[in-house]
Structure formats: C-alpha cells, structure tokens
Amino acid sequence: MRDTLIHQRPWLGLAGAALAALLAAAPALAQQQAPMLEDMVESGELPPLEERLPENPLVVEADSIGTYGGTWRMGMNGGGDNGLIVKTVAYEGLVRFDPEWQSVVPNLAESWEANADATEYTFKLRDGVKWSDGTPFTTEDIAFAVEMYQDPDYAASSWIDNKNNPVILEVVDDLTFKFKFDTPNGMLMDELASVNGIHITSLQKAYCSQFHPTYNENAAAEAEAAGFSSWALYLQDRCAWGWETIRFANPDLPSIYGWVIDTPLTANAARVTWKRNPYYWKVDAEGNQLPYIDNLDMRVSQGVEELTLMALNGEIDFQERHIATNVNKPLFFDGQEAGGYHLGEVIPSASNTLVLQLNLNHDDPVKRELYQNKDFRVGISHAIDRQEIVDVVFTGQGEPFQVAPRPESPFYDEELAKQYTEFDPELAIEHLEAAGLTEMNGDGIRLMSNGEPAKITVDVISALRPEWIDMLEIMQLQLGAVGIDIELNNIDRTLFYEKRPGNEYDAQVWAGDGGLEVVQEPRYYFPANDESVWAYKWAQWFNGTRPEIAEEPADWAQEQMELYRQIRSSSDPEQRADLMKQILAITKEQFPVIGVSLMPNSYSIIRNDLKNAPESMFNAWLFPTPSPMNPVVWYFE
Amino acid sequence: MVGFIIRRSIAMLLTLVAVSIVAFAIIQLPPGDYLTSYIAALSSTGDQVDPRVIENLRVQYGLGEPFYVQYWKWVTGILQGNFGHSFEWKRPVSELIWGRLGNSIMLEGLAVMVMWLIALPIGIYAAVRKYSLGDYLATVLGFIGLAVPNFFFALIVMYLAFVWFGETIGGLYSPEFETARWSLPRVWDFLSNAWIPVLVLATAGTAELIRILRANLLDELKKPYVTTARAKGLTEFRTIMKYPVRLALNPLISTIGWLLPALVSGSVIVSVVMNLPTAGPMLLRSLTTQDMYLAGAIILLLSVLTVVGTLISDILLAWMDPRIRYGSK
Numbered sequence: 015m016r017d018t019l020i021h022q023r024p025w026l027g028l029a030g031a032a033l034a035a036l037l038a039a040a041p042a043l044a045q046q047q048a049p050m051l052e053d054m055v056e057s058g059e060l061p062p063l064e065e066r067l068p069e070n071p072l073v074v075e076a077d078s079i080g081t082y083g084g085t086w087r088m089g090m091n092g093g094g095d096n097g098l099i100v101k102t103v104a105y106e107g108l109v110r111f112d113p114e115w116q117s118v119v120p121n122l123a124e125s126w127e128a129n130a131d132a133t134e135y136t137f138k139l140r141d142g143v144k145w146s147d148g149t150p151f152t153t154e155d156i157a158f159a160v161e162m163y164q165d166p167d168y169a170a171s172s173w174i175d176n177k178n179n180p181v182i183l184e185v186v187d188d189l190t191f192k193f194k195f196d197t198p199n200g201m202l203m204d205e206l207a208s209v210n211g212i213h214i215t216s217l218q219k220a221y222c223s224q225f226h227p228t229y230n231e232n233a234a235a236e237a238e239a240a241g242f243s244s245w246a247l248y249l250q251d252r253c254a255w256g257w258e259t260i261r262f263a264n265p266d267l268p269s270i271y272g273w274v275i276d277t278p279l280t281a282n283a284a285r286v287t288w289k290r291n292p293y294y295w296k297v298d299a300e301g302n303q304l305p306y307i308d309n310l311d312m313r314v315s316q317g318v319e320e321l322t323l324m325a326l327n328g329e330i331d332f333q334e335r336h337i338a339t340n341v342n343k344p345l346f347f348d349g350q351e352a353g354g355y356h357l358g359e360v361i362p363s364a365s366n367t368l369v370l371q372l373n374l375n376h377d378d379p380v381k382r383e384l385y386q387n388k389d390f391r392v393g394i395s396h397a398i399d400r401q402e403i404v405d406v407v408f409t410g411q412g413e414p415f416q417v418a419p420r421p422e423s424p425f426y427d428e429e430l431a432k433q434y435t436e437f438d439p440e441l442a443i444e445h446l447e448a449a450g451l452t453e454m455n456g457d458g459i460r461l462m463s464n465g466e467p468a469k470i471t472v473d474v475i476s477a478l479r480p481e482w483i484d485m486l487e488i489m490q491l492q493l494g495a496v497g498i499d500i501e502l503n504n505i506d507r508t509l510f511y512e513k514r515p516g517n518e519y520d521a522q523v524w525a526g527d528g529g530l531e532v533v534q535e536p537r538y539y540f541p542a543n544d545e546s547v548w549a550y551k552w553a554q555w556f557n558g559t560r561p562e563i564a565e566e567p568a569d570w571a572q573e574q575m576e577l578y579r580q581i582r583s584s585s586d587p588e589q590r591a592d593l594m595k596q597i598l599a600i601t602k603e604q605f606p607v608i609g610v611s612l613m614p615n616s617y618s619i620i621r622n623d624l625k626n627a628p629e630s631m632f633n634a635w636l637f638p639t640p641s642p643m644n645p646v647v648w649y650f651e
Numbered sequence: 652m653v654g655f656i657i658r659r660s661i662a663m664l665l666t667l668v669a670v671s672i673v674a675f676a677i678i679q680l681p682p683g684d685y686l687t688s689y690i691a692a693l694s695s696t697g698d699q700v701d702p703r704v705i706e707n708l709r710v711q712y713g714l715g716e717p718f719y720v721q722y723w724k725w726v727t728g729i730l731q732g733n734f735g736h737s738f739e740w741k742r743p744v745s746e747l748i749w750g751r752l753g754n755s756i757m758l759e760g761l762a763v764m765v766m767w768l769i770a771l772p773i774g775i776y777a778a779v780r781k782y783s784l785g786d787y788l789a790t791v792l793g794f795i796g797l798a799v800p801n802f803f804f805a806l807i808v809m810y811l812a813f814v815w816f817g818e819t820i821g822g823l824y825s826p827e828f829e830t831a832r833w834s835l836p837r838v839w840d841f842l843s844n845a846w847i848p849v850l851v852l853a854t855a856g857t858a859e860l861i862r863i864l865r866a867n868l869l870d871e872l873k874k875p876y877v878t879t880a881r882a883k884g885l886t887e888f889r890t891i892m893k894y895p896v897r898l899a900l901n902p903l904i905s906t907i908g909w910l911l912p913a914l915v916s917g918s919v920i921v922s923v924v925m926n927l928p929t930a931g932p933m934l935l936r937s938l939t940t941q942d943m944y945l946a947g948a949i950i951l952l953l954s955v956l957t958v959v960g961t962l963i964s965d966i967l968l969a970w971m972d973p974r975i976r977y978g979s980k
Contacts, residue, residue, distance in 0.1 A: 092936060094739065169708045177703075241743060243736075247711055251741040260741050277830070281740045281747045284822060284829045284928060316932040317923040320821035323809060327819045508683045508941070511691040544694060559702065 045301040048082040048308065051292050060292055061148070063303060068142035070124060071303075072296040076626045079298055080306040080649030086624075087329060089313040089321035091336045093281055096259040098312060098335055100209060103271045103288060104257055105641035107211030108137060109203065113643050115530070115632050118207040122151065122215055122270065122295075132200040132585040139189040144293040145218050145268040153191045157183055158219035162226075163255070167246040170255030172213045173205050178558060198583030200590060204534055208636040213256040218268045222253035262286065270295070272305040272646045279314075286312040296646055306649035325619045328353040332627050332640065332648070334360050334618035340408060340481070343617065358618040358627070363634030365431075366417050366526025366609040367408070368485050369538060370394070370472070371548035374606065375565060377517050380464045384449065385520075386568075388605055393445030395434035395608050397496040398489055402437075404611045407484045411614035417538045417607050418598075420529040422632075425594060430602040442496045451497065460497035469499040473513065473522045476504045482523055485610060514550050515563060522547045526609060531636050533581065533594050539601045540574035541567060548607050574600050623651045652969070659965055663958045670954040671729075675722050678943045678950070684714050685738040685941045692940075712738060725947065735944030739937070744948045748930065752952060754823065755929040758845060759918065762852040763910055770857045774864030775896060778872065789861060796858030802920035805851045809925065812847075820847055821926040848925050852918055856910075864899055871895035897971070904968050908961030912953050 047055075047063045054060040090098050108123040120126075123137040143151040160183045163174040174181050179199060184192040193202065205211065223229035225237070225248055237248035254261035261267065262279040273288035288310035296304045315321050321337050324330050326349045330337075338346075338360065350356050372391065376382040384390050400414035414435040419425035451460035451468055459467040476483045483504065490500040513519050524547070528535035537545040541552035544559065552567035554560045556575045567575065574597045581593045618640075620627050628643040686705055709715050713724070728735055734744035777786040812818045822829075828840045871877065872895055880890045919931035930949055937946040969975050 092932075094936065094940070166703060166707055169704045169711070171704045244711055246707075247741065259739070263740070281737065281742065281933065282750050282928060284824070285826070315821065315926045317926065319806065319809065319924045320819065320926040323813050323819045323821070327813060327817060329819060506681070506939075507691045508681065508688040511694060512682050512687060 045297070045303070047303045048290060050308065051290070051303075054292070066144060066148070066293050067297065067303065068140045068144075068295050070140055070142075071301075072121065072140070073299060073301075074296050074304060074644050074647050075299055076644065076647035078625060079300055079302070080625060080647060081651075082306055082308065082649075084307050084650035085309040085311050086307050086331045086645070086648070087311045087313070087324075088333045089315050089324060089330060089336065090286065091318055091321070092316060093279070093283070093314055094259055095314075095336075096257055096262060096279070099262050099279070099286070100212075100257040101335070101638040101641055102312075102645060103273055103310065103641075104212055104216075104269075105209060105638045106270050106272075107206055107215055108139075109207045109211065111207045111637055111642045113628065113631070115637050115642070118203045126203070128203075128585055130585060132198040132202070132583060133195050135193045135202055136186075137191055137193070139191075140295065141189055143270065143295045145270060146274045146291045146293055147218075147221075147268040148293055149218070149220055149268070150188075151215075151218075151270060152188045153185045154188075155217065155219050156191055156214060157185055158223060159214050159217045162217055162222070162253075163213065165226075167249075168255075169246070169250060170213070170258070172210055172256065173202075174213055198585075200582050200584045201534070208534065209257070209638040210636070215270060216256050216261075217253055221266070221268055222249070225249035225252050272296070273310050276309070283314050285314055288312075294646070298647060305646035307645075325355070326353050328355060328621065330355075330619055331621040331624050331650075332618065332645075334358075334616060334633060334639070338616045338618065340411070340614070346617070346619065354623070355619050355621045358620045359630040360616040360618050360633045360639075361420075361422060361530075361630070362613045362616055363420075363530040363632060363637065364525045364527050364613045365420050365529025366415055366611065367412065367613050368482055368610045369417050369524050369526050370489075370521060370608040370610075371524070371538075372470070372521045372607075373517070373519055373547070374549045375517060375551040376520065380462050380466070381520065384451075384462055384468070387449045389445045390449035390451070391605055391608060392434050393442045393449060393451075393496070394493060394498060395605075396436065396438045396442035396445065397493050397498070398608075398610065399437040399492050400435055400611050402492075403485050403488050406488060407481050408611065408614055412611040415609055415612035416605075417526045417609040418529075419532045420612070423530050423532055424591070425532045425598060427598060427602065430598060433602065434605065439496055446496060446498070454497055458494075458497055459499045467499055468497070469501060471501045471503050471520045473503045473505055473510055473519050475507050475510050478507065479525065486523065489610075514544070514547060515560060517550065517563070519547075526613065529613065530632060531634060532598075533590065534636055536578065536594075536597065538607050539597055540578065541571055542578065570600050570604050621650075625649050625651050655969065656962075656966065659962050663962055666958055667951075667955060670958075671726060671951055672722065674950040674954065675725060675943075675947055676718070678938070678941075678946050679718065681941065683941065684709075685712070685943065686714060688939070688941045689738075725944065729948075729951070734948040737937070737942050737945040739940050739942045739945070744945050747945065748933070748948055748952070751928060751930045751933050752949075754927070755918075755931070756956075758823075758849060758927065758929060759852065759910075761845065761849045762856070765849055765853040766856045766860055769853070770860035770864060774861045775868060775891070777861065778865045778868035778899075779891060781869065786865075789865075793858040793861045796854045797862070799854070800920075801851055801855055801917060802924050804854055805848070805921050805924045808847060808851060823848070823927055848921065848927055851921055851925070855917070856913075860903065863902060867899035867902060868895055871898050901968065901972060904971060905964050907964040907967070908957055908959075910960065912957045 045063055051060060055062055060066070088098065088102070107121055109118050110121040112119050122140060122143060124140045126135060126137045128135045139151065139153065145151055160174055160181055162168045163170055163172060164180065179195050179197045182194040184194060186192065225233055225245060227233040227245055233245040237245040240248055242248040242251065251260060252264055253267060259279065262275060265275040265278045272291055272294050274291045276289045277283060277285060277287040279286045290305055290308055294304060298304060313321070313324065318336050321330070322342060325333065325337050325346065346357060372385040374382070374386050376385055404410060404412050404414070416431055416433060416435060418427065418431035446460060450463055453461040455461055455467055459469070462468050472486060474482050474486060483502065486500065486502050490502065493500050510522065526538065528538060536542045541549035541556055543553055543557055546553040549567065549571065551563055551565035552571055554564035555567055577593050577597050581590045584590050584593065616633060626648045628640065631639050631643055633639045686708055690705060713721065725735055732745065736742065737744050737747055740747060773789050777789040780786055809820045812820050823841060823844050825840050825844065828837045831837050877890060877895055880894065918929060919935055921927070922929045922931040934946060934949045937949065
C-alpha cells in the first residue's frame with residue numbers, strides 16, 4: 015500500500031505520538047549514551063543525559079539494537095554537493111515520512127491537528143528538545159524562521175513565503191503554535207514531511223538574530239567589519255536557509271541534526287566531517303541516545319572516478335548518490351567480495367528515463383497548432399522503437415513506458431503507462447497524416463501547413479544525463495524514418511532555463527519526475543509549475559509567478575487545474591486521491607508529453623558490517639533518502 | 652640589458668590591463684549570470700524561487716550594474732588587494748585561491764622539472780645516436796606519450812594501482828595531513844602522494860620536449876662548427892654539450908612562459924579525475940556556476956604568471972645567447 019503520498023490523517027500523527035510516548039516510558043531505566051559523551055559528562059563538560067534528552071524523546075524502531083562507534087564514510091561530487099548533506103544529515107523537520115513513504119509521522123512536533131477546511135494547523139513541539147549548543151528549541155525559533163523567510167532581505171523562498179498563500183503564524187505558548195492560511199492548504203503535511211519541511215526548523219533565533227538589525231542595532235557595522243557589503247549578505251553567510259551550500263560552511267551555527275559539523279564545507283575542503291550531536295533528541299527502543307555512529311566522513315572529490323575506486327576498495331560504507339551509474343553496475347557487482355560490501359536496491363521516484371516535451375504554447379502558430387494536435391504526438395510515440403532504446407542504452411533494464419505513475423504507485427494505471435508505446439511505423443504514419451502532415455520534401459521530411467519541413471529542435475543538457483544524447487540519437491533515426499526531423503541542441507543548464515520565459519524552444523527533454531510523488535509533483539500530468547515546460551505559459555496562468563507571460567489554457571487543462579485546486583483545499587485524503595485520479599484520466603485522454611522507458615532501479619553500496627541499513631529504498635528529492643531510513647540507528651558490527 | 656628589462660616590464664603591464672578587460676568580458680559572455688545558474692540549480696530540485704528574492708539578490712550582489720561599472724569596481728579593488736567576493740562561497744576570493752594556486756604551481760613546477768630531467772638526456776641521446784635501438788624506443792614511447800591524453804593515462808594508472816596494489820589514488824595528502832601545517836612528515840606525505848600526478852602531468856610534455864630537442868639537435872649536429880670542434884680534438888661529450896645542445900635549447904627556453912598556462916589548462920581534467928586540489932577544478936566550477944569574481948581572479952593570475960614567464964624566458968634567452976639583440980632598432 016503505497017497510496018499514501020496523499021493521505022495522511024491528522025489523527026494518525028497523534029496515534030503515532032502516543033505510541034512513541036508509551037515506548038519511551040517503558041525502558042527508560044537503562045538509558046545509555048556513547049562512551050565519548052559519558053566521559054564528557056564525568057568531566058563536567060556536558061550535563062547528564064536525562065537533562066539533555068527531551069521529556070518525550072522520539073523513539074526510532076530498528077531491526078536490532080546497535081552499539082556505539084565508528085565512522086560512516088561517503089563521498090561528495092565537487093564542492094557544491096550540498097545535496098548529500100541534506101539527504102544524509104539535515105532532514106529534521108517538524109514531521110517526517112515513515113521509511114516506506116506511506117504516512118507522515120512525528121518528528122520535532124509530537125502531535126498536530128488540522129481544522130476541517132485545512133486553513134488552520136495546530137502543532138505541539140516535543141518538550142525539552144535542545145539545539146546542538148544546549149539551548150531549548152521552542153516556538154520562538156519557529157516564529158523567527160517565519161519572520162526571516164518572509165523578510166525580503168533574507169534571500170530564501172519556500173512554502174513559508176509562498177506569495178499565493180503565505181503562512182500566518184500564531185504562537186500559543188512555548189511549545190504550541192498554529193499555521194493559518196487564507197486559502198485552504200490541504201497538502202501542508204506532505205510539504206512539511208518532505209525535504210521542504212526543514213526550512214522551518216533551520217534557524218536558531220538566539221544565534222541568527224544577532225545578524226539582523228531588528229535585533230542588533232550594530233548589525234550593519236559588524237557585517238562591514240567582517241568584510242561584507244551589507245548585513246543581509248552577512249546574515250545569509252552565517253545563517254543560510256534550509257539546505258543552502260554555505261550553511262554547512264559555518265560550524266558555529268547551532269542545529270538539531272544527529273551530527274554536527276566538525277570540518278566545514280569550504281571551497282578548499284578535502285573532506286567534510288561531522289561528529290555526534292550530544293543533544294540529539296532521539297533514542298532507540300531501549301532508550302539509548304542516538305545516533306550510534308560517532309562520525310561522518312564525506313570525501314570531497316572533484317569527480318566520480320575517485321569515489322568509484324573508493325567504493326570498490328571498501329572505503330565507502332553506504333552510498334547511492336553519484337556512483338551508482340548504470341555503466342558501473344557490473345563493476346560493482348563483481349567487486350562485492352573483494353570490497354566487503356553488497357548492493358542494495360534503490361527504486362527511483364522518476365517514472366521515465368526521458369520525457370519529450372513539445373512546446374504546446376509555441377509562438378509560431380503553425381508549430382503550436384501541430385504540437386497541440388494529439389495525432390501528431392501519438393504518431394511520434396508510435397514511431398519510437400522503445401525496446402531498441404532499452405536494449406542499446408540501458409542494457410535491457412526497464413520497459414517501454416509513458417510518463418505515468420510507476421507500478422509501485424497506487425495511481426498506477428496500466429493504460430496510461432502503456433498507451434501508444436507499441437512500435438508501429440505504419441500506424442505512426444497514419445496518425446501523422448491525420449495531423450495534416452501528408453506532403454513530403456525531397457529529403458523525405460514531412461511538410462507542415464506552411465510548407466516548411468517538420469523539424470523539431472530538441473534542447474537537452476547532456477552534462478546532466480549523458481544517456482539522453484544516446485537515446486535521442488536513436489530516436490532521431492527512428493523518427494527520421496517516418497518523416498520527422500529531430501535536431502539535437504545540446505546546451506548548458508543555465509541557457510536551458512533562460513529559454514523558458516522567452517518561449518524560445520520547440521521541445522525540451524528531462525527525466526520523468528513524479529512517478530511516485532504523483533500529487534506533489536504533477537508537472538507532466540497538467541501544467542502545474544515552472545517545470546511544466548510543455549505548457550509553460552499555461553502553467554504561469556495557474557501558479558501566477560510570471561503573470562506577464564501567462565496565457566489562458568485549453569479547456570481540458572483548466573478543468574485539471576480546477577481539480578488540483580480542490581485537492582489543495584481538501585483535508586480528506588480519499589477525496590484527494592479521487593480528484594488526482596480524475597486529473598490523470600484527463601492526462602490519459604490528452605496525452606500531452608511523450609515518454610520512452612521506465613526508469614530502471616538503481617542500487618546502493620552497503621558495507622557488510624553496516625547494520626540496520628536499508629536493503630531496499632525509494633530515492634527521491636522530496637523523500638530525501640537515505641534520511642527517512644533513519645541513519646541514526648545504523649551501526650557497525 | 653636594464654633598459655631592455657624596463658621596456659619589457661612596461662609592455663607586460665599594458666598586456667595585463669588588456670588581459671584583465673578581455674578576461675572580465677569573456678566571463679560575462681555566457682547568457683545570464685550567477686543568479687540564473689543558481690536558479691537553474693534550485694529549479695532542478697523542484698524549488699520555485701520567487702522572482703522578488705532574485706531581484707533582491709541581484710541588487711545585493713551588484714549584478715544589475717553596467718559592464719564598465721562592474722569592471723572598474725573589480726579592477727580598483729584588485730589594486731588594493733581585494734579580488735572581490737565569491738558568490739558561491741560568500742568569501743573573499745583571495746581567501747580561496749592562494750592555496751589552490753600554490754598547489755598548482757608546486758605540482759606543475761615539479762612536473763616541469765621532471766619533464767626536463769627526463770626529456771633532456773633522452774632527447775640528446777636520441778639525436779646523437781640517431782636510428783639506434785634507443786632512438787627508436789624513445790621515439791615510440793614519445794609518440795605514445797604524445798598520443799595518450801593525460802586524463803586517460805591518469806585513469807589507467809588509478810585502475811592499475813587499485814587492481815595490483817589495492818590502493819585508491821586520489822588527492823595530494825593522506826587524511827591526517829590534509830589540514831596539518833607544513834612539516835617534514837607532511838612534505839614526505841605530499842611527495843609520496845604527488846609523484847603519480849606529477850608523472851602523469853609530465854608525460855605529454857616530456858614526449859613533446861624529446862621530439863623538439865631531437866629535431867633541433869639534429870639540425871645543429873650537421874653544421875660545420877661541430878666538425879671543426881671535433882677536428883680540433885675536443886672530446887665528443889664536450890663537443891656536443893658545449894655548442895649544439897646550447898643552441899638546441901633556445902626554442903625550449905623561449906616557451907617557458909607558456910608552460911604554466913598550458914599545464915594549468917591541460918591539468919583540469921587530470922585534476923578532476925585524480926581529485927587534485929589545484930586551481931583547475933576551481934576555475935572549471937566557477938565558470939559553470941558563473942561565479943565571476945572567482946573565475947576572473949584565477950584567469951587574471953594565470954595571465955600574470957604567463958606574462959612573467961615570458962619575461963623570464965626573454966631575459967634567459969638574452970643571457971644564454973649573445974646573438975640576440977635588445978630592441979628592434
């Protein structure tokens with residue numbers, strides 16, 4: 015049952031909290047802590063464990079009770095790889111996803127309630143949680159974070175300052191607060207449990223307020239003395255938002271993570287290291303303070319070659335990121351015995367290896383009409399020999415697939431996933447001719463209604479996924495055979511994004527995000543956000559970020575948008591699932607984007623002596639693996 | 652000689668001014684700026700950035716200003732020793748680059764020395780014993796060295812070290828010395844880690860040097876003064892070393908200035924592959940993220956090194972070869 019990405023009931027959280035409280039109460043006698051901390055307590059450097067843990071610490075269940083010690087070694091690709099840190103250490107929001115990505119469970123908040131129309135949420139924080147510097151984590155810190163995110167001088171943006179529906183905070187007492195919204199926000203809990211939830215818990219008022227002129231009248235002068243041109247830049251340097259790279263360059267910034275910075279992430283760091291947070295507020299089933307592992311060691315490598323060799327040599331304890339490429343799989347498989355590791359299963363959240371997004375809002379009326387013609391898109395889809403691409407590029411891994419929820423998802427619909435995927439050039443030609451492409455020029459390319467050849471320039475960033483070029487080159491030949499000319503335009507990422515507001519593209523290519531997080535990432539199912547490149551102007555009409563280029567969408571898309579608005583305002587999970595299915599039904603009917611094949615599973619490298627680590631996990635950004643699998647209970651045997 | 656050096660130095664300064672303008676312009680040529688690449692990076696993780704936030708940042712970073720204003724600020728800052736701020740790392744550029752440039756100069760300096768140490772004797776031998784077995788060997792190895800890209804050679808060495816010795820090659824220091832101060836053990840640790848990258852970096856250059864030296868020397872050896880020297884009864888060693896070799900070295904000395912930039916740009920991929928903390932990968936990253944003051948500073952400093960190198964080679968040439976005249980009168 016993976017239906018869940020949408021339907022967490024508020025009372026589930028309460029029940030979970032009650033259970034956790036029970037579990038915590040029972041074994042409280044034998045609480046233990048890491049030997050290194052025990053020594054510090056004895057020497058008086060640290061208060062005793064009871065004073066450091068909250069009243070009601072979060073109990074993390076695991077297969078086995080572990081032992082303290084060890085260093086978890088992993089690798090970063092280049093200096094700007096904050097993603098690894100976020101996904102490993104920094105996922106500590108008010109709530110979190112359970113390891114199966116099925117429901118939202120308590121984290122820093124021990125319980126919460128929502129009103130019926132999803133405009134008011136009441137949260138209760140765990141009593142006695144402390145920042146890594148030993149000061150209490152309270153609603154003051156939540157209020158400060160809201161204030162900062164909504165301050166235009168603090169350059170960060172998230173759901174907190176979403177200008178269509180910003181958070182209105184009401185502090186009740188030290189541990190209780192309310193989020194209120196003018197418009198219903200039925201998806202708030204999913205947002206809070208995702209990686210975006212860490213924004214609200216990332217800024218300690220006591221430390222960060224000293225850089226803001228509201229709290230410190232000398233802030234501007236101090237910023238200048240520190241070599242910054244404005245207090246805002248100094249504040250952003252010392253107290254960067256949520257997962258900004260520079261945040262991990264400041265070891266003085268208090269946090270609530272399981273590990274705190276030992277060697278910071280600077281431009282010249284050869285490695286980033288972390289040591290255990292003595293004030294961490296989670297315990298195992300026997301009441302022992304977590305985490306088990308003493309230190310994290312992140313090697314900063316300029317490229318993946320060194321990391322690959324390190325993994326083969328058994329110098330990486332757990333990692334999927336960067337090194338788990340398709341090409342290297344046989345190499346890692348063969349090296350298991352020598353390297354003392356084994357491979358775990360990683361299920362990607364993306365549905366598709368390549369999404370061909372024709373620009374339905376093209377400025378050229380001829381192309382716009384053609385691309386909006388469903389027969390044209392169906393014709394292209396039938397002209398692609400997907401099995402050949404799967405065999406050649408992915409060594410047979412994956413299967414022909416459209417852009418649709420993955421088979422693991424409760425929204426999986428075989429028809430949506432498989433329609434128009436059979437390779438049939440004659441059928442393709444039939445559809446293309448139905449779309450009005452009956453004439454051909456001397457080169458065998460079909461002519462559009464204005465007499466120009468039907469040439470589609472496809473923007474692609476090969477640096478992001480090298481296999482895209484291989485796939486597109488095969489598709490180029492296959493589509494050429496039915497009279498459609500594909501031109502590859504391999505460009506840099508910046509230009510790729512710059513072209514969108516200007517509407518200067520025929521088609522762009524990306525991977526199929528939203529295969530599991532169907533409701534939260536619906537970019538291909540209807541024109542939902544800036545990543546809906548296939549209908550960028552329609553998406554602007556929907557989300558209102560760039561009203562100057564917005565355009566009224568087709569009726570079917572408007573119908574989907576209306577349904578999605580209802581999802582947002584519904585607090586009933588079943589109703590939300592039902593509405594999403596209606597959206598997907600329209601997607602199936604309209605067939606807006608063309609997919610190639612199901613994204614094959616990836617793999618993780620797991621050292622054999624690392625226990626409690628997941629043999630199988632989902633991988634996504636919103637579900638920032640491996641953090642939801644609770645690395646704090648992993649240990650070395 | 653003094654006048655010659657002064658004239659050269661003035662020309663050098665003017666060149667640097669021109670280089671700084673061109674460098675600054677080139678960095679700004681790609682569409683967008685640091686913030687657009689920042690937005691692109693955020694968007695790909697599904698983050699929507701409020702345009703107002705970006706506008707604010709643009710003002711804070713001074714990115715909206717016209718080219719000449721930005722350039723003037725940058726240049727006047729440099730004259731006061733301030734290279735500007737790195738957008739990505741929010742740190743003064745001068746704090747970031749010296750360590751990396753130091754590593755680059757150290758590694759590449761060693762590579763140049765190794766290059767000369769290997770190439771000179773082999774080149775001379777190959778010319779003097781033309782078409783001998785040794786010459787053929789040197790020629791074959793030389794062509795292989797020229798043909799194999801450095802980074803590929805680096806990959807092979809890394810793979811072999813892993814397969815044969817179970818060693819992971821990467822970086823310049825062992826973990827315990829990464830952040831330590833310089834000391835005798837750290838120098839030893841550096842050398843024991845650095846010899847592989849140094850050899851890799853030196854291969855292509857060595858091969859090239861052998862070929863050039865051999866060709867130059869072969870030209871010289873045929874000349875009558877060599878025969879005369881022999882007829883006068885000089886020993887063979889002295890005959891060859893004193894005159895023809897000295898002349899054959901001329902083209903090598905005049906290219907000293909180009910060695911550094913060639914090595915820095917040639918070593919980017921090697922540095923990425925072998926994870927060397929040199930200026931190359933930092934330059935590459937700052938260019939892709941459009942972190943313009945950082946990229947600008949690295950390019951400018953490399954240009955300074957090139958220009959200084961050229962000056963040194965000019966002076967050396969003038970000193971080595973009395974036939975060279977100062978100035979063009």
